[in-house]
Amino acid sequence: MRVSEPLVQIILLNWNGWRDTVECVESCQKLSYPNFRIVVVDNGSTDGSEEILRKRFPTVELIQTGANLGFAGGNNAGIRHALSSGAEYVWLLNNDTVVAPDALTELVRVAESDPRAGMVGSKIVYHDDTGLLWFAGAVLDPEQPHRPYHQGLRQRDAGQNDRVAETGYVTGCSLLARKEMMAEVGLLDDGLFLYFEDVDWSARAVCVGWKLLYAPASVVRHKESVSSGGAASPRLVYYTARNRLYFVRRNFPAKLWAALCYDLFEHVLVNLKKGRLACARAGLRGILDFLRGKAGPLPEP
Template sequence: MNTTPTQQPRVFILIVNWNGKDDTLACLHSLQNLAYRNYHIVLIDNASSDGSVQAIAEAFPHVDIIRNAENARFARANNQGIELALKNDADYVLLLNNDTLVEPPFLQHLVARAQSDARIGMVGPKIYFAEPPQQIWYAGAVVSLRRGLLAHIGIREMDAGQYQQSGETGYVTGCCLLASRACIKTTGLLDESYFMYTEDADWCWRARQHGFLIYYEPAARIWHKISASSGGKAIVGGMTGFKVFYKIRGMLKFFGRYAKWYHWFTIPFFWLLQFLQALVMLIAAKNWAGIRAMLRILTGVRKHQ
């Protein structure tokens, strides 16, 4: 636990790890330089076999570690951390991917934005690819029920200051998401039925239904080693077969839950265009695993990888 000014809200930082020892250690090292001081780190380890727990416990003895006997995946593991944080009087909970590196003032900016309006329930930073470090991965997001679309704003654009305006956004990615205690208590936990991917958009959507605002704060900046936590070789922007399957599965679940009947007059058309575009990219890259994953979705197969 950090020695902290009492006037700062109490933030619990949750990091889920699964055989990501080197990335997680690097992430924890970057957190040591935070300008914000009233925080506590909880690591949720999903039955790693690479020596992660021992290495992290030795290097960062102040970090609390929840040791799972099996891979609980993203939502369930984070829910374990959220429940612990709320029991320990957290004012805010920060979900943070283990394959990220943070800028020292990022948490200060996120908390300041959340504190600026009691209606703000969730806030996310500007997120860059780790390489090249000025290429944007997330600068807000779009949710379109009419088009059946969940998409990051600015992805793969070089940062030239074009997304420097803080404001409401479609959803905050679970890669780095600050949620207020009030928002969590009202909205509930992450939906574990998603297994992985899209549970962040679902959480934000439910928070909005309860009257909370979802915000993007560009003054807060972090870097994401994209695709490192999903395993496998990243092809076509990280579209491994594993990722393709669960991304599409999550979108089907999300829009099946929230789209109105009249949206289904347009969603199939836009999904067909997206499907064909993705298929062309996968074929061009000879990404047979990605193609098989898409075919599994079409045939309704639900076999976990």
């Protein structure tokens, strides 16, 4: 660790979710790390979030984007602000999380242990069942890059993933990024809007020699429902099907045909077989929009 700890700016993206954001900010205010600032980026909320958050946290900086720029665009607005304000690291943190007091200390400790650590991710557990893992590192197989997955997902945490290690990607749910890495790699891809933007960013960093590390002593609780199992919605299916193809074409172009076949099977045929017609149509639309070169937010019908 340096004599003086590097400045970290924590970026919390809010979109019509002020209740979760309040709990997340309150947990961040209890962090033991001595040199951080919290920046809330409001993505054009329509539920009164900006007024509520400004009143609740008058000393926390809030940036208003004026529109829903998606996960990528909203976080990029926060990252640009953080870097222009002297941040040496930025911590992207989902607003529907609660962090342990030493979560940031452990992320920085691992990042500072290796100057080529471009991104560091936390151990993420379920908010309502903290003994159940959501993210404990990740696998990105170059032979099947269209099928990245979280290690440990919905497994009982018995210490099986408690070593600092390189990881296939870092989830944007809790992602510490080094300023030098961002200067070389650039920021998240605004065109992806939602989903696969963190996997894509990770792959781009690895391509130019940066390491991605997993810091198991940094623990974050995430409010994803255990019972949902990642239940699909047409919106999720659209972005996943489309952005998977953009991600593979950019980073693993030789595997694009395999990714396209996977999308057709997983998002169109499987949904048709299960009678989920809206999801099947969304998957097909995502594939077609990729082929048409459409990016950004989901186009209106």
